[in-house]
Amino acid sequence: MSIDPMKIGQENSHSTVVSEGLHTRIFRFVDENKEFGGCTGAVAMKILTDEFPEVEQISQLENEYRVTQHLSKLRFIRPALNFVKKEGKYAIYFDWAEGITLKEWIGILHKEMQITVDHNLNDRNVERTKNPRLKSAVSLALKISEAFVELHDSGVIHNDITVDNIIVKESKNYDKFSVKIIDLGLASLLSHHDCVSEKIRKDICCLGAVFFELFTGVNPYCTKDSDSIWNDGGAANMKNEINIDHDRYALLRTRVPWCLSTMIYNLVERRGQNCYYQSLTEVIKELHIILTDHTSLLSDKHDIKSNNPFHSQTNKLYGRARHFTMLVDAFRSVSHRTGLHEVVIVSGYSGAGKSALVQQLKAPVIENGGHFVCGKFDQQQQMEPLSVITAAFSNLCDMLASKDANELKQTRAVIKEVVGSEISVLVSLIPTLSQIIGSAKSQPVKVGCIEALNRLKYIFRLFVRSIATPARPLVLFMDDLQWADSVSLDLIESLITDGENKSLLFVGAYRENEVSQSHHLSIMIHKIERKSIPIIKIEVGDLSKEDTNELISDMIQTPAGQTRSLTDVVYRKTSGNVLFVLQFLWSLCDEYLLFFSLSSNQWLWNTAMIESKGVAHNVIELMSCKILQLSGESQNALKLMACLGSFCEEAILNLITGSDGMIALSEDYVSNAPQGLNCGHLDLFEALGFAVKKGLMIHIDSNYKFTHDQIQLACYSLIPKNMRGRWHLWIGNQVWANRAASPEKALFIAVGQLNKGTMFIHSKDRRIELARLNLEAGIKSMSLVAFAPAAFYLKTGMGLLHENSWSDHYDLCLQLYESYAESSYCQGKFVEMNYALQDIFDNARSSDDKLQAYFTLVRALGAQNKLPEALETGLFFLSELGEPIVISSDTKAIFLAEFSKTKHMLDGKTDDDLLSMSIMTNKTKITAVRLMSILSLYAYLSDQKLYSLLVFRMLQTSLLHGICHESIPGFASYGGLLSCCFRDIEGAYRFGQLSLRLLEKFEAKECLGQVYLVIYSLINGWIESHYSSLEPLQFAYSNQMRCGEIQYAMMSARQYCTHMYQCGVELSTVEKTCEDYGKMMIEHKQDLFYKYTLPYRQASLNLMGRSKDPLLLTGEAMDQDVLLNDAIGSKEMALVSLIYHQCSWLAFIFGDYGLASKMVEKINEIDTSTYPAFMISSYAFVEGLVSYALAHKTNEAKWEILGRNATDKMFQYASIVPINFQHKLLLLQAESLFFSGDSMNASK
Template identity: 30%
Template sequence: MKIFSNYQIIAQIFESSNSLVYRANRRHDNQPVILKVLKEDYPTPAELTRYKQEYEITRCLNIDGVIRAYDLQKYQNTLAIVLEDFGGESLDITLKYRKLSLPEFLAIAIKITKTLGEIHAANVIHKDINPANIVWNLKTDILKIIDFGISTVFTRENPIIKNPNILEGTLAYMSPEQTGRMNRVLEYTTDFYSLGATFYRILTGYLPFDTSDALELVHCHLAKQPLPPHELDPNIPKVVSNLIVKLLAKTAEERYQSAFGIAADLEECLRQFQICGEIADFPLAQQDFSDRLSIPQKLYGRDREIETLLSNFARIPEENSSEEQTRKCVEMILVSGYSGIGKSVLVQELYKPITARRGYFISGKFEQLQRNIPYSAIAAAFRSLIQQILAEDEAQLLEWRKKLLAAFGSNGQAIIDVIPEVQLIVGPQPPIQQLEPMEAQIRFNLVFQKFVRVFCQSSHPLVIFLDDLQWADAASLKSIELMLTDEQMKYLLLIAAYRDNEVSPTHPSILTLNRLEKEGVILNRITLAPLAAPQIAQLIADTLHSNIELVEPLAELIYRKTSGNPFFVNEFLKTIYQENLLKFDWQQRCWVWDIPQINALGITENVVDLLIDKLKKIPEAPQQALLLAACIGNRFDLKTLSIVCEKSLTDTFVDLLPAIQSGLIQPTSSLETTLNNPIDASLIILNYKFQHDRVQQAAYALIDDNHKQTVHLKIGRLLLASTLSDGQEENIFAIVDHLNKGKNLIASKAEKVHLSQLNLKAGYKAKESTAYTAAREYFISANKFFLEIYGKGKIIIKWL
């Protein structure tokens, strides 16, 4: 089969759903090579990006145990990677016809582990360690790791919930945190879990969990313990079995913390077997040291709150249960506490039971700088649900379409006006009849309730989490009321978090909640207090793998500085680590610190000031990019930011890299290419969020108050200029909000007229969505500009 004129194909050696792999010879020098070709004639942009990423990362890893990448070539409409051929085959193939002896296993396990350690030392997380991606030449005993298509060069990632059918990686070997359904970020220890699953398969011949149901497999990774290998095969020494079980721990902090520690234990096992012919038990992980600061992500001091949360979810009735018939209304959980106290991570403890019930968890966040955008958090939550549903198979999608169309009747456009992505499931809907405001509100309320009910079923309950309720708009508060008072809604749990120190008894959110309580709605309240000193001492002891007595002076200092705020505690630890005041001493094999030096650093007792200092140390271009991003919102996209920065997508992405690596912002989407031709294209990430509100607040605070109006006006103008007329409606609220913040700097009469028209357009859009409070604000703004231009006595906009 002729693919390239420069290569002679010898044989096809592998075929997956995406790729064809050939063994070939390069014609000009007869060099053996592997050709990995995208299978489809017209591959998706994601597939092209993955090949580009695999080539770029592989060619940069100059490691003996990693396959070498020679070239990336275009073939017709697809791509091919030219790779080293050292005569090996994947362990996945080898295991089909050959069972490895214990010493063979230990020898190759040591090789795999050491290579993985070198990969991590090069700041790469593989994310897809499994037997198919480990190639071994039995004759030469050379072993190499391949396939870096979903690897990352970032030290931490924050996976999001996706449909299990579209998760990147090999699900049978995937760590719990990589599924996106665990309240943990993804770090290099994710590869240790996959390594444990790989060792399990090699030694026992079985996978840790054997099921073809994707969601059930995810739940197994989250909540079930695999049978220890020695119980499957009594010939497997118990200490080897324990080593694998440790690698397969559900939480990263319970696994090995370094490839060095894993290899040391494997080498001890091999040494004993070679000398004695057997392996005696010995304490594991005695040589497991790492100089990376890794703060445990488990929750400290929240046992009672977690129990309250889980018991509330457990009250959602099961199918055909007696409670199903008696439950009269939806319950709501209110989680309150200061910023950084851990409200969001507490709520994420529900991921495990939700997955067990095959339910859906969706979330949205209200934003301080975008309070005028109606339904912002609710629309964001349901957008994520639509994305999960769109990944289901055609038969399931058809069922959803039928259910939604039945719920909508002729009024589907009312929902599409608020959540445009719904149209991707149901298709275009007929225009809705124009009604008087009161009638339009009633119609929207009924359609919205029916829409939500579609997703709330006994077979898949729905949990909606709305963060920062203190910044909710009036339309969103009304929608919350609709969900909670709908007697036909049974399988829904609504959770809202808010900062109780930022609301008064007359705050709109509090008034709404009080009214609901009077109407008989069950509100379950969880108030999070700061961590106590002993809890902080335990966190620090766990972080530094030390005992509480040794860390107590450091813990007391941190408690005094942070007042027990978990986010501040984490940032404090990161700061003294980055300043080299907390470091790992390889001679003593322990962490060391100097209290007087830490005190002398003069770390502020205000977390925002600490973050401002951190931001100031970033180079100027990345710092400016972050400042502008803070003006856009807690979540922002690269296209908008590049417009605001007046730079290319690639240059703007490069500016953001220091902020990503330092954890100030987190990507919320995968790598993409900037051009249709991926060989010449750059790799970029389009979507981001700030690590925390406090980071956004710190970045925004760096902009001089007198300059903020100028920045917002500039952003508004650039967004307006770059948005085509047919796209203005979708972005109208963001554009108008920025321009309104800078309205005092507008001198041109023509621009004032245009801004008045834009406010009018935003008002009409809000009115169509029955967000009348927001509509009124936009109409008032439009009228003010109108009066400024034409003076009193002129026509007042009739919608006021």
């Protein structure tokens, strides 16, 4: 039976049109009785549709029938049942092949795979290519390959392999297929004279195009006619077609595991006149290998032959054994209690492997019970205050909090014991610390900016001491120090120079070619070296060729002897820079010049082609070329990440993209978005996932991070310079628009990005709005004691103002200039400060608006040790506040008048009356008392009379207007004046105790040091044991350090050293204490107080026999002549008298009474009437001993008279407080009796 093709023109009840081409139409007929001789119960009829078909069309149809008949026994070919030719109509009858075309199957496949990917977007940890349908596609590719091998083995070349010419039927379990090859009209039968290999290669390359479309869903060629590829140059045209369109290869690498993409590339790419595969049998072998190990080869796991082609020796270093030994030895030093903490600085060019070297130390540190903490500074995030330090120690706190309950309990106890209640300072900076110690019970005491920085450094030292112990040493690794901000370097320097911490190893790495001698880092290193702290310096250079060969050999797991040819060319092009080598190898893989052959199970490369490959001059250029081969979406995602820095938290990315991971832009934003992002949406996380898969980024702990800074710089370099500001501006707008989710993080990110795009902001209103944001960021930075970033934000805000801003936006201008002046003062940039202050003085609308500026100016003058100018400015400021202090030549009269006024105001007031005084509420008076408190320190150091007047006025103001925190030291200071100037011991003690009760009542911790200093230096020595002052003075030092009050802390330390010596503490202890506190004074630039410790330390050394001349205060601690001349020159008479006193004491002890007498005479020439009790009593005691010694020696009456006078003074002191002076009185009395010849009573 046959159906007449003449009668077939359209569908009817017997037929269905299933396909229609340019010249053909295919019908399907039901053949239930199998009358056509088929096996399927249906028949396909292919007819020529042209009324007058061309000879070529007829010839192709006849050829298809003839070839099909030749292949009739093959399972992959549908049988041809008949060929009909009648009245110019031609048709072939085929047994019906169930299924769909491969093109249709590909469409279904990729739709299903996209649904799976979309479903997994909610879980970004899902492996993107780990899709069950991918295995099915590989199984189908294997089945198709087997079909064409059978075809070729039967002597037939298809010549028209496309996705339309393959019929696919899939079983229900998705892993078994039946395949039929159709459309054999262009097929040819091979003869003995044909060039078989060339014709087979044509089918192989076309099959590669089919597989490309199978796995990507995209046809790799621009033309739809596959045969045209071979016309006019054949394979060369196909190569050009592919090379021109980099996005197609990018798509292949994006959607297909590395093993498959390499195979497909090798199918379609010719190497000269040759193909990589000589037959499809080799393809079948590789597909079998992939299916056998599909769990690893088709997943995203980094495994050889999979997506990451290279083997990674994570614990192996190349050419760095000596360097690593130096690091390990440094760690052993801090872990074996050698008594010294260690500092290691690693330098080298970018990509040399500095970070990788130090990271190798992590394993031995952890194995030996230590903690390894690392942080990395970022060029794009330099203005985020202390972000790197806080992130590093946040990770440490997470580690500590994860310990078992007992260890966590011990850690908590130690931290609380060492740091105390001031731990709240760190909790506000490192919130994760609360996991260890719990929530802070109290807020940090509010102090000034400089004091806050001092406090932070001291508390941070204590915290690190508490967690870095010999049993648990701490390794702190800070990477890319060349980009560290100044406040972070200050904090690092503070830790490094902490002599009390013996269990800290600091390792810093930086790029030496980016750090000049004037760089903050160079200055820090020089300062550390000047403090005699040894620094281990490690310079990391490029690899040698042998080390490079070892690296390559390990990476591709090929014997070193076989990789030398590859190493030679790689080394010539990279010079052994580690990062350059690695990225160059990646580029070879991306271009399929280096690939792993699954069939031969080895790595293959073409040295000649690699040698001819153009090479970038550096890693950035190389990576830029590589990134340009990625898809547009991937490039834009990487550019966006590069604008944010070398790493970014997912929380920040969510502010840009929204919760669904898609960047959705409003119409306004679309018009202003950078080119590439104005498409309205971008699946950022999907694109970043691909970047992770390609080794450009890593995703760890909810952070996306470039695998190297050079990659980030390469991505950033792809943004045209004149467009970078627009990118930053757009990112800043996105972050700020979505800030509600994370307001604190959003502030610094948004402002930092917006500031880089200010050149694109032209609206005055928007510039003012950004100025306000910079003010907010500046104030926040100041609260974090990050003065350099604060100054940057504030100065940027000032630069956004317009010429009428002082009139139109007065409050904003005033706050910006006030804050900028203060931040400049805190950095010691007094010129910039003065410019800002002058603007305030010129534009302020009232005296009240100048208050903050005056405070800043006074403190800045004091910081520069311009004490007279500071006092002059402060007194002017006080008069502006309504508290003028009169200064005249008759200072004594003014002193007595002010004392009488104060005494009169205090008459009749009991302690309870004073304790129950109202709180001062008048802001002007509070400001005045606060200023008096600041000025009193400057006056104490330079003008004692003015100091007394300030103390009197502080009390007077408090008695009239109420009490405030700053009033409390005034009561103690008043007691000190009563003691020193009026010898009113009872009154002095009363006001000293009153100030202590006020401290307790108002919880004024910040004032404790001032109060204790006065009480235990000037007052209690007349009432209590001198020895009892040691513990309070030491506590005052610690307290003031915790409050950041460095000057009062150092004054307390000075007094502590003095009292130790006077109280007879063991000399070696005195000497060591003076040395230790002296180092602290030098560190904090408190030279004035440091000088007062030197005579006591040198005298102790002399008395212990550790000086060349025991009579001279010259030796290890000081040079007597230098210090004495300096003191005389600067009119520091208290220091002069101290030097003379120690010289007289040494001269007496070592028997040079003449010299001792001369020193005593020099002391008597100085007014010591206001000196503390222990000082004037000590002067009298030494004078008495020297006088009696000379009386014995010369028998001159004058010496006996001087001795008796000294004894009388000591009698007065002993009658007031026997515990301090009775023993000295008895010794002088004994000397007097002995001189009188009453030896018996003298001995008693």
